[in-house]
Amino acid sequence: xxxxxLMPIIxxxxxxxxxxxxPKQLRFQRAGALVGAILTVxxxxxxxxxxxxxxxxxxxxxxxxxPYGITMxxxxxxxxxxxxxxxxxxxxxxYSFRTIGIAREQFFYxxxxxxxxxxxxxxxxxxxxFNLFVFFEVLLMASYLLSVLxxxxxxxxxxxxxxxxxxxxxxxxxxxxxxxxxxxxxxNMADIAQKVSDVNQPGILxxxxxxxxxxxxxxxxxxxxxxxxxxxxxxxxxxVLALFGxxxxxxxxxxxxxxxxxxxxxxxxxxxxxxxxxxxxxxxAGCIGALAxxxxxxxxxxxxxxxxxxxxxxxxxxxxxxxxxxMFYVVHDMLIKAALFFLVGIIVYITGQTNLKKMGGLMKRYxxxxxxxxxxxxxxxxxxxxxxxxxxxxxxxGGFEAEQFASGIWILLSSLIVLLSVIxxxxxxxxxxxxxxxxxKKTVYWQIWIPTAILVLLTVAYGVGADALMPYMTQAxxxxxxxxxxxxxxxxxx
Amino acid sequence: MEILMAFVIGFLFFAAIYLIxxxxxxxxxxxxxxxxxxxxxxxxxxGGLGSDAPPVLADGVxxxxxxxxxxxxxxLTAIVISFGVxxxxxxxxxxxxxxxxxxxxxxxxxxxxxx
Numbered sequence: 001x002x003x004x005x006l007m008p009i010i011x012x013x014x015x016x017x018x019x020x021x022x023p024k025q026l027r028f029q030r031a032g033a034l035v036g037a038i039l040t041v042x043x044x045x046x047x048x049x050x051x052x053x054x055x056x057x058x059x060x061x062x063x064x065x066x067p068y069g070i071t072m073x074x075x076x077x078x079x080x081x082x083x084x085x086x087x088x089x090x091x092x093x094x095y096s097f098r099t100i101g102i103a104r105e106q107f108f109y110x111x112x113x114x115x116x117x118x119x120x121x122x123x124x125x126x127x128x129x130f131n132l133f134v135f136f137e138v139l140l141m142a143s144y145l146l147s148v149l150x151x152x153x154x155x156x157x158x159x160x161x162x163x164x165x166x167x168x169x170x171x172x173x174x175x176x177x178x179x180x181x182x183x184x185x186x187x188n189m190a191d192i193a194q195k196v197s198d199v200n201q202p203g204i205l206x207x208x209x210x211x212x213x214x215x216x217x218x219x220x221x222x223x224x225x226x227x228x229x230x231x232x233x234x235x236x237x238x239x240v241l242a243l244f245g246x247x248x249x250x251x252x253x254x255x256x257x258x259x260x261x262x263x264x265x266x267x268x269x270x271x272x273x274x275x276x277x278x279x280x281x282x283x284x285a286g287c288i289g290a291l292a293x294x295x296x297x298x299x300x301x302x303x304x305x306x307x308x309x310x311x312x313x314x315x316x317x318x319x320x321x322x323x324x325x326x327m328f329y330v331v332h333d334m335l336i337k338a339a340l341f342f343l344v345g346i347i348v349y350i351t352g353q354t355n356l357k358k359m360g361g362l363m364k365r366y367x368x369x370x371x372x373x374x375x376x377x378x379x380x381x382x383x384x385x386x387x388x389x390x391x392x393x394x395x396x397x398g399g400f401e402a403e404q405f406a407s408g409i410w411i412l413l414s415s416l417i418v419l420l421s422v423i424x425x426x427x428x429x430x431x432x433x434x435x436x437x438x439x440x441k442k443t444v445y446w447q448i449w450i451p452t453a454i455l456v457l458l459t460v461a462y463g464v465g466a467d468a469l470m471p472y473m474t475q476a477x478x479x480x481x482x483x484x485x486x487x488x489x490x491x492x493x494x
Numbered sequence: 495m496e497i498l499m500a501f502v503i504g505f506l507f508f509a510a511i512y513l514i515x516x517x518x519x520x521x522x523x524x525x526x527x528x529x530x531x532x533x534x535x536x537x538x539x540x541g542g543l544g545s546d547a548p549p550v551l552a553d554g555v556x557x558x559x560x561x562x563x564x565x566x567x568x569x570l571t572a573i574v575i576s577f578g579v580x581x582x583x584x585x586x587x588x589x590x591x592x593x594x595x596x597x598x599x600x601x602x603x604x605x606x607x608x609x
Contacts, residue, residue: 035593144579160587160599163583165512171533181568
């Protein structure tokens with residue numbers, strides 16, 4: 001079918017509209033959201049195979065010739081992001097049944113989640129820089145709703161800051177697109193890439209590159225611009241937090257990856273060196289935060305920032321190995337972050353609080369949860385058979401190939417700090433003296449344990465089965481390393 | 495013409511930043527409105543000013559005198575989006591005022607310590 005790249009965007013959109021007709025019907029809401037997410041995952045897997053076999057898929061709206069109409073492009077990079085996002089949304093919806101609360105479920109929670117998936121998948125798929133802005137706004141609007149839904153005091157306070165930061169960064173995005181348009185005279189990403197290489201990167205393009213870095217860096221939470229993230233993310237409830245932590249920053253990461261491999265390759269000595277230093281500084285900032293806090297939610301939130309730095313490090317080294325490592329690491333990170341937030345959510349549910357100092361001795365009563373958490377923690381740090389290992393190894397190798405020895409060694413050392421920061425939760429919450437626990441329903445505990453366990457097993461399978469995924473990842477890294485492949489696919493198509 | 499526009503846009507940004515840095519939530523929202531107006535003016539200027547013929551092929555109209563239709567489409571999209579966001583932001587500010595009993599951003603900072 002011609003319009004296959006649109007499927008992961010249209011399916012959740014249709015279901016979100018459908019769900020809005022009967023917000024108070026609990027069973028309809030849950031079933032509709034679940035079916036919508038499953039169909040989106042199925043469509044993404046089908047599209048993944050199609051891209052793998054037939055190459056890059058391109059759709060142009062209204063069949064306008066390429067630089068004039070809006071194009072949607074599904075290459076290996078974007079479809080891997082789309083598939084991972086859809087899987088995480090599916091698990092989040094499942095996990096929400098018992099955790100989010102009926103009041104939220106009956107007030108457009110599921111349409112909000114699905115509409116956010118529309119924006120996220122659209123941002124990953126679009127081939128037009130202004131259309132990227134529009135999809136950013138779609139996902140941001142849904143995220144505003146999710147972050148404030150429920151109306152607790154802390155949610156109001158943090159949502160205001162979150163919205164303000166994003167409104168300013170959106171204005172900056174529009175300004176940057178306008179400047180890019182005045183220099184190259186086009187908005188189609190493939191067309192921009194071609195025109196940029198024709199004009200041989202004068203100073204103005206380097207300035208625009210840095211502006212884009214600021215705009216997307218605000219979304220992705222890179223070093224000087226991450227200030228808003230820890231407090232904004234501590235407002236919303238756990239399932240929303242998992243969704244934000246796994247998806248929203250990664251949209252910024254994807255946008256940086258796309259623009260810095262497609263457009264701004266003329267002055268790598270400057271732009272990518274800036275990116276390298278920023279990614280290392282991001283990891284430092286995240287590590288300091290993750291070690292300093294005693295709130296279990298915040299420890300994982302600071303780990304989001306560390307991961308953003310690690311992924312962008314691969315883009316900054318800009319060689320085949322580094323880019324391959326980035327692709328491996330980003331999919332791993334999205335899955336494991338969602339899993340860790342789910343696990344922390346269970347810990348918060350059974351202890352009734354987020355302060356690590358007041359927890360202890362959970363291992364005796366909840367051994368399966370303890371083991372699950374330990375696997376997830378090792379996986380995040382990158383202990384060999386688990387999923388973080390392969391990505392990090394390739395990233396460090398890429399760093400050494402680019403002769404960035406100090407930063408490569410720092411990536412390795414940061415893994416130890418990551419391990420320390422998450423193992424603290426294990427040591428303090430699961431070992432130690434048993435604390436008085438509030439009464440919890442065992443059935444609810446098992447109902448949220450099951451999706452969490454499946455997601456953790458999925459990350460284990462991702463690590464153990466890395467060999468089977470190698471062809472897909474290599475294909476993705478190839479597109480990133482050779483922008484010409486992308487340009488030819490878009491401009492050669494209809 | 496471009497010079498004049500540069501000053502107008504610069505003034506809008508200056509006013510917007512001044513308002514966003516103030517403490518009252520309502521002023522901050524007005525500031526974000528001005529910021530997006532500045533951005534829209536910037537798009538219009540970046541498309542090139544001065545040519546005013548409709549961008550339709552007709553006898554006797556040179557290509558160079560046609561207005562660029564794309565920035566106008568972009569601005570229209572951006573206006574609609576900023577309208578939606580501002581409306582949402584205003585409602586949020588009102589609800590937050592009801593719950594938190596303040597519209598002073600200074601009193602909303604920091605973390606709540608439950609110990």
